[in-house]
Amino acid sequence: MDHGGHGTTADLPPFTLGRGLEFTGEPFFLVGCVLALLLYGTAVVRLRSRGDGWPVGRTVAFTLGVLTVALVMCTALNEYGMVLFSVHMVQHMVISMLSPILLLLGAPVTLALRALPAAGRGPDGAKRTGAREVLVRLLHSHYVRAITHPLFTIPLFIASLYALYFTPLFDALMGSRPGHLAMMVHFLAVGLVFFWPIMGVDPGPNRPGYVMRMLELFAGMPFHAFFGIALMMASEPMVDTYANPPASLGVSALWDQTAAGGIAWAFSEIPSVVVLLALVYQWYFSEQRQARRRDRVADRDGDQELAAYNAYLASLQGQRR
Template structure:
């Protein structure tokens, strides 16, 4: 690929994004001067432009890091070139984030830029003492750290943590944009973050591919392009779904589509559809043609890539303009209500109907993150099973059924009525917790997903790491060997309950959506490790003898029962300023509801433990039968030499006695 194309590709992306942004601001009024306290045209235009540069630079960083981790060979020049792209993009991200923080300060306080100590003190206070300022300060610091690490780190395992740090850097700013009304705050925040992350992988990956093209030989280009195409397909699905959810929250009705915000949404949808067509063309036509006629770059290849980047720039520009355009649905907070209820003050939404069995299974509070996780979990698992069967290998049907059931239960616990009520009732929260941490892992472990992945995913032989290689690295790591030990897993499983509920972590997970998501991830992983260490089918560094597994399980059951009894018998609310202040009028006090939650932790939590105990006994019995058969076959082969030697030893001892 000529050097001019390497320069033209980023230029086309930025120019298309910038032109679309200016047009969107002009149409939607995102940069119009307010009637009062105008911060000036420089700030009004500088803020959305700097945010656009943040989005593009962050995409370049994330896309390059993800491509390096999952598609490139760390021993070849392609890998170093991708890290150069990541470092350069992160440097631009750092400067653009710092500028955005400054423009945000000038916009919020309607101040002109000055070089004096008072201005510096005000800016420092904004960046350190306000949520909005802290978000951009965090983004700037993370981007700066990623810049340095992308230059210094070459180890692929460590680079995965750098990529995780970059993904974290995208979180604070996304929590500060259009988030919908207060009642839809959680759903809007989740959808926006998913949208930004997967759009970054999609856009940044393509940009990186263009820049590193000269380091890829004929066959290598097709291989890397196929891997990027798979990432792009996944990103397209998530971007489309999350974009739909975001638009539904902020537009809601068909009539609102004809407002300036709605028209910009339509423009973004058109750009997304065009990008989907480009992706289909890439998978079905371009890659096949490159395989049939490998060689130097063809004009059609360059034209297609540049056109795709141009439409990505258009979509990015429209997105940046949408962030500055007033939504047709007002974002109503509790302070805007004439007479807010306690529940609206605390949670931003009204109390749901009184809980009952029907409501738990007919009402929903959608969490897009876990909806997609459950959906992709089922799709990829079934795909793996079908791939095994296509090549003539068998996979037990009961494992597939158990995995699908586990994913459906996870979906219900994170999206169903229990998730809706868990924000208002401690007992519902405990049902959700016990389901996620104890019931779901039993089904998922029985599905043996790691074994399926290792058998279904093709092994790479080009020095790069795919999902299979990362799984192998994890399974054989010392870190996993420690966590997979039943004693360690049981300790994490048990003591994390006490630490979580009797420290400020409980308040953080209840009142903060990010804290809630981290809680779900933690208890799902800890529960999975615990169950897998006792009855897991997947490969593990070591397995304790069955009697010790039973002892560990019985000890865990006792400590878990003690935890439930402690909550049942407690007379003080664990979170009095939250669950004790909701304003329920059902005749059940908050302390009685909390004690009921303790009963749920004690009773419902022991059912999975009983199942695990029965499985351990069953596996123990099968192991003994296999050992007996092995010894019988050995005896048939050598005429029971082991028994004869043992009898001779006893006879010799008898003679000496």
């Protein structure tokens, strides 16, 4: 059995974690991961070279996000994912729900805005347009405002499950290597677009309050659980691609599908916990900053009132003299 240029998978040995993590180096995602780490690292070095700081935690989060993408796409998990629904579901859940959260916690947009130089003005005084200006213009564009609005992100997040797996589109994409890669890029992009306004780390056009962010999160997560339950309760294979797994793997299609459903159902809880912790952390420190700002305003107003009162007393003493 050959799946879209991935090589012959009929003779794959039974899946084990050790075999699944063997490095295969899928070229498209390998180049993308290396390039992402190089660009991020270069930006951090540029900031530090001019004396500016950058939180280590953000660098660690972004690095882990890139490594999770490489884990599911540049190892044998990608080969087994072509013939095992359960392994494919691990790829889908990681690249669409865990990797985007870690990447967004790394605040790559904020880093780019700080690291990219301003274009300045030309000899004639006209304002130039550089990479930083293009990025700022994009962040404020109607296009970004539309694709980060909940009325777009939540339906897109849900449709990536039901409109893909329960239609012939999934089998068509899995039939070729470009189609499979395009589907994985789609999963990653949908995760980034969905979690970007919820995480609120990088600047963006849609920044609701913390309560609304939590509501947006919980509006999409239950559909992952329902999708997993639907797979587990099915009495026959629902996806043709995985209807006849190779005999060398020693699993039945129905068992494999049930395992895939269980993974989709259980994995929906992981990003919810991570995002909630991040939101509570941001909310707490936001309240702390506002409290300190109010204290500074109160101190300044108090000093002004005290100065005015002292001036008033001094005027009274002058009148008595």
